[in-house]
Amino acid sequence: xxxxxxxxxxxxxxxxxxxxxxxxxxxxxxxxxxxxxxxxxxxxxxxxxxxxxxxxxxxxxxxxxxxxxxxxxxxxxxxxxxxxxxxxxxxxxxxxxxxxxxxxxxxxxxxxxxxxxxxxxxxxxxxxxxxxxxxxxxxxxxxxxxxxxxxxxxxxxxxxxxxxxxxxxxxxxxxxxxxxxxxxxxxxxxxxxxxxxxxxxxxxxxxxxxxxxxxxxxxxxxxxxxxxxxxxxxxxxxxxxxxxxxxxxxxxxxxxxxxxxxxxxxxxxxxxxxxxxxxxxxxxxxxxxxxxxxxxxxxxxxxxxxxxxxxxxxxxxxxxxxxxxxxxxxxxxxxxxxxxxxxxxxxxxxxxxxxxxxxxxxxxxxxxxxxxxxxxxxxxxxxxxxxxxxxxxxxxxxxxxxxxxxxxxxxxxxxxxxxxxxxxxxxxxxxxxxxxxxxxxxxxxxxxx
Ligand SMILES: CC(C)(COP(=O)(O)OP(=O)(O)OC[C@H]1O[C@@H](n2cnc3c(N)ncnc32)[C@H](O)[C@@H]1OP(=O)(O)O)[C@@H](O)C(=O)NCCC(=O)NCCS
Numbered sequence: 001x002x003x004x005x006x007x008x009x010x011x012x013x014x015x016x017x018x019x020x021x022x023x024x025x026x027x028x029x030x031x032x033x034x035x036x037x038x039x040x041x042x043x044x045x046x047x048x049x050x051x052x053x054x055x056x057x058x059x060x061x062x063x064x065x066x067x068x069x070x071x072x073x074x075x076x077x078x079x080x081x082x083x084x085x086x087x088x089x090x091x092x093x094x095x096x097x098x099x100x101x102x103x104x105x106x107x108x109x110x111x112x113x114x115x116x117x118x119x120x121x122x123x124x125x126x127x128x129x130x131x132x133x134x135x136x137x138x139x140x141x142x143x144x145x146x147x148x149x150x151x152x153x154x155x156x157x158x159x160x161x162x163x164x165x166x167x168x169x170x171x172x173x174x175x176x177x178x179x180x181x182x183x184x185x186x187x188x189x190x191x192x193x194x195x196x197x198x199x200x201x202x203x204x205x206x207x208x209x210x211x212x213x214x215x216x217x218x219x220x221x222x223x224x225x226x227x228x229x230x231x232x233x234x235x236x237x238x239x240x241x242x243x244x245x246x247x248x249x250x251x252x253x254x255x256x257x258x259x260x261x262x263x264x265x266x267x268x269x270x271x272x273x274x275x276x277x278x279x280x281x282x283x284x285x286x287x288x289x290x291x292x293x294x295x296x297x298x299x300x301x302x303x304x305x306x307x308x309x310x311x312x313x314x315x316x317x318x319x320x321x322x323x324x325x326x327x328x329x330x331x332x333x334x335x336x337x338x339x340x341x342x343x344x345x346x347x348x349x350x351x352x353x354x355x356x357x358x359x360x361x362x363x364x365x366x367x368x369x370x371x372x373x374x375x376x377x378x379x380x381x382x383x384x385x386x387x388x389x390x391x392x393x394x395x396x397x398x399x400x401x402x403x404x405x406x407x408x409x410x411x412x413x414x415x416x417x418x419x420x421x422x423x424x425x426x427x428x429x430x431x432x433x434x435x436x437x438x439x440x441x442x443x444x445x446x447x448x449x
Contacts (some may be wrong), residue, residue: 015416019287023375024056026203027165028286031193034064035210036276037104046111047120047209048282049170051056058165060196061128062173063108064189065100066250072096084142085248085255087225089149089186097186101174105130108172120215127169133157134192136177146248151177153192156199179413194259198266205263205271206282207256211296212275216396218244218253230291231389234264234298260296271296290449291420304386306394307343307355312336315343316354319373327409328371329439331343343371344390346383353378356387358394358403364428365401366445372405388417396448419444 026196026395032045046270051060069087070080073096081088086408089097112128114121154177164171173196175187190207197205205351213228218240220226232240240253247255260271274281274293284292301321322328336343339357356372369391374384395403404422415421422445424435435441 029197050124062193068100094149127168134177153195208276363427
């Protein structure tokens, strides 16, 4: 085996370990658009899901079947009918939906049954269990349109799903529900996945979709300056949703976003929109720090906010011990008072327990993140990272390309979060003049995608 392989594989594998530990025992609801299956992505998706499950994640899989139903309808010479962005399920469409769901269920069960030697599925034993876990009610007549056999989720059998997950199986749900009178209703994958995630209070709701995620300027075309927003705080997602027109197509920005927002508002902390077109997108989102799609996150915004002059006392109290032991450079009160609006703080019950400041150097399209601190009692709960993300967001909004830090003791923390070492010569001229040679701080830079 080549030494280069050892050199790359071992650190890479170790870098994934924290995420494996983090997600073990968690519950993820994964909604796969029918388009993903139509595009032939099922074998790889099954491999990735089997791998994720083998690392201790409990998975509820909900499949969509929009193109498959339309194909069946076309074969019968019928046209798909929609209104308000929803299918009108007449008797023929219901028949087609039942046929499509049956066929897809077989295909999915078959994909999880693979196990040829020397394939990623070798040795995997995934039990896929489906069932009548969803009770539905009819959509009824909306604005004079009769939706017939189209339904909405009325109840989720959470106890039944949890028992099945605890038994070690993967739960597979088709977008169907049944009424107490035994009638079948055609539901949408997105609604089923969202309702199940909320009822289970799942740790993640993940949609594998035909879109790559939400762009930082959603109304602008794809470009290098308009990348995918990898993290959208719930409040920002709600604001964006309020500005968008009602979605009619899955490719409309609000289509998946509305479900992510709903889930997040109802206690599912993280909801993701991922592209199925990218091979391994699930693995990239779950086990890599920056992820690949858009994650809507309920980060309890009331606690993470920009600072005001009233916070100066709290900030000083927080950073003082670290100034004393030399971890941070000493700043005086007047400087912090003057720069209060440069700070982002995390507050709980009126106590500030985390902060960082952002000092832009617009002429060099970069900014320094300074005084990143989390109170010793609150460390290792992800707050340092939450502050970093917010600072990155502020820098991005200011149109900057990178942020940098000067550190003497915390290099590894930053390197793990995408910073790379740079020569002090790299610093913007104005900052270089203030660089203290004796302190020998390392310069670390993170490019903002
Ligand atoms: C660096 C700091 C802000 C991180 O805050 P946090 O809320 O604990 O960060 P997170 O919870 O997101 O990350 C915690 C992880 O970072 C690790 N970590 C903490 N300090 C570290 C350091 N100096 N070097 C490398 N890793 C470190 C923890 O061990 C923990 O790892 P684990 O999750 O495997 O247990 C916090 O430790 C701190 O305030 N340090 C003192 C001030 C400081 O050094 N600031 C940087 C100035 S440039």
